[in-house]
Amino acid sequence: MVTNTRRAARRRGEPDVVEVNPVFARPGEATSVPKFRMPDDESLPSTAYQIVHDEAMLDGNARLNLATFVGTWMDEYASRLYLEAADKNMIDKDEYPQTAAVETRCWTMLADLWHAPDPERAIGTSTIGSSEAAMLGGLALKRRWQLARRAAGKAADRPNLVLSSAVQVCWEKFCNYFEVEPRYVPISLEHKVLDGHELEKYVDENTIGVVAIMGVTYTGMYEPVAQIAAALDRVQESTGVDVPIHVDGASGAMIAPFVQPDLEWDFRVERVASINTSGHKYGLVYPGLGWVVWRDVESLPEELVFRVSYLGGDMPTFALNFSRPGVQVLLQYYLFIRLGRTGYEAVQRASRDVALYLSGEIAKMPAFELWNDGSDIPVFAWHLRDGYTENWDLYHLSERLRTKGWLVPAYPMPDDLTDLTVQRVVVRNGLSRDLASAFLADLAGEVEYLDALTGPMPAERRRSGFHH
Numbered sequence: 001m002v003t004n005t006r007r008a009a010r011r012r013g014e015p016d017v018v019e020v021n022p023v024f025a026r027p028g029e030a031t032s033v034p035k036f037r038m039p040d041d042e043s044l045p046s047t048a049y050q051i052v053h054d055e056a057m058l059d060g061n062a063r064l065n066l067a068t069f070v071g072t073w074m075d076e077y078a079s080r081l082y083l084e085a086a087d088k089n090m091i092d093k094d095e096y097p098q099t100a101a102v103e104t105r106c107w108t109m110l111a112d113l114w115h116a117p118d119p120e121r122a123i124g125t126s127t128i129g130s131s132e133a134a135m136l137g138g139l140a141l142k143r144r145w146q147l148a149r150r151a152a153g154k155a156a157d158r159p160n161l162v163l164s165s166a167v168q169v170c171w172e173k174f175c176n177y178f179e180v181e182p183r184y185v186p187i188s189l190e191h192k193v194l195d196g197h198e199l200e201k202y203v204d205e206n207t208i209g210v211v212a213i214m215g216v217t218y219t220g221m222y223e224p225v226a227q228i229a230a231a232l233d234r235v236q237e238s239t240g241v242d243v244p245i246h247v248d249g250a251s252g253a254m255i256a257p258f259v260q261p262d263l264e265w266d267f268r269v270e271r272v273a274s275i276n277t278s279g280h281k282y283g284l285v286y287p288g289l290g291w292v293v294w295r296d297v298e299s300l301p302e303e304l305v306f307r308v309s310y311l312g313g314d315m316p317t318f319a320l321n322f323s324r325p326g327v328q329v330l331l332q333y334y335l336f337i338r339l340g341r342t343g344y345e346a347v348q349r350a351s352r353d354v355a356l357y358l359s360g361e362i363a364k365m366p367a368f369e370l371w372n373d374g375s376d377i378p379v380f381a382w383h384l385r386d387g388y389t390e391n392w393d394l395y396h397l398s399e400r401l402r403t404k405g406w407l408v409p410a411y412p413m414p415d416d417l418t419d420l421t422v423q424r425v426v427v428r429n430g431l432s433r434d435l436a437s438a439f440l441a442d443l444a445g446e447v448e449y450l451d452a453l454t455g456p457m458p459a460e461r462r463r464s465g466f467h468h
């Protein structure tokens, strides 16, 4: 981390040690352990366990976290598998060939789910999350473009990528780390998502691809992939420039196949070269899993694939990491088998029903106006109605909800709508209708509290909440 938490803790007057609860400390053991320096002596496993357990308990309550997309609950069979396979290293395909085989089965299933013309000719991999998957998708686009440019005897040193101003930060990282010029298409009240409007102004012969987001992080809305592809068809007709699409389906690629099966956003759209998703979001697995799949082997330049000899085996890999846990891949396979298509559909539809119920109730409250209603992925955002109050804003409401345990971030929209503050709810499996009613009651209660103020709340503590 960049911040020095030690200095910050000092400023707050916190001690540099963790006290050991006397109930657990054994005779002769230290009564405290240093926080920022490795202790000189050993502790008993039970004492060390208790210290870490007590620290972790201070984290928020995941069930009341309406900010994150990431899975926080799996059933007891998954927990059993987790414990059994916690030691598996995904990269060690020679030692764990079965885990490697399961990985291949999983991305082949995804290629099929996303309508690859021939899933057996598709290619894919697991990753640590959508961020790594997006980097790999972006790298493949860049290398394909470079190869084509060089083959045509043209310069290949100024690649650009066209994306919405509302992309997730992983795309900003990709462009920064891999030296690709980002061309952000700003969102507006008329064009709430990247929809192909004026795309010809952003695309040129140096464009390696266009990113279309299925489930914009800020709001949950889908970008119309087929419409973006049609705009690129028009660009190709007039300029000859042929630009592929990468779909960032971090959330939506595990929602649309079940909830909107007729929506054409995936490999049915010919321009779509690759798709990523987060196994740990609506794939319903614990944190640490992403997927990326390419339409066919030609879409992933062979020269990006490393064939390393490892522990005597020939191992093709395309990844940014080397070692990483393999257990999440097994958990994904468990869920694919356990739920099947009908099970996933039931789970995702239940989340969407709760999202529609919540957004419907919030729309009735005079303080708010909906940005969207959660009918794409089960995520929606709202803003304060124009002129409703001078005394409080959504940051204050977010803080008030925190006192009840609810994490509901407020944040500014991206360019060109940075003056607009929204608040967002992510409905995940486990947010039942009952829990949603409890949230609505607390939301109404906190709005009533803020409405009763006779003067404005202080503005200086406004802080945008975690919303990625």
Ligand SMILES: Cc1ncc(COP(=O)(O)O)c(C=O)c1O
Pocket (backbone or CB within 6 Å): 069, 128, 129, 130, 131, 132, 134, 168, 170, 213, 215, 216, 217, 248, 249, 250, 251, 278, 289, 290, 468
């Ligand atoms: C659209 C989108 N892309 C990428 C990411 C990054 O995903 P991960 O956290 O799996 O790296 C997110 C995370 O919220 C997202 O919403």
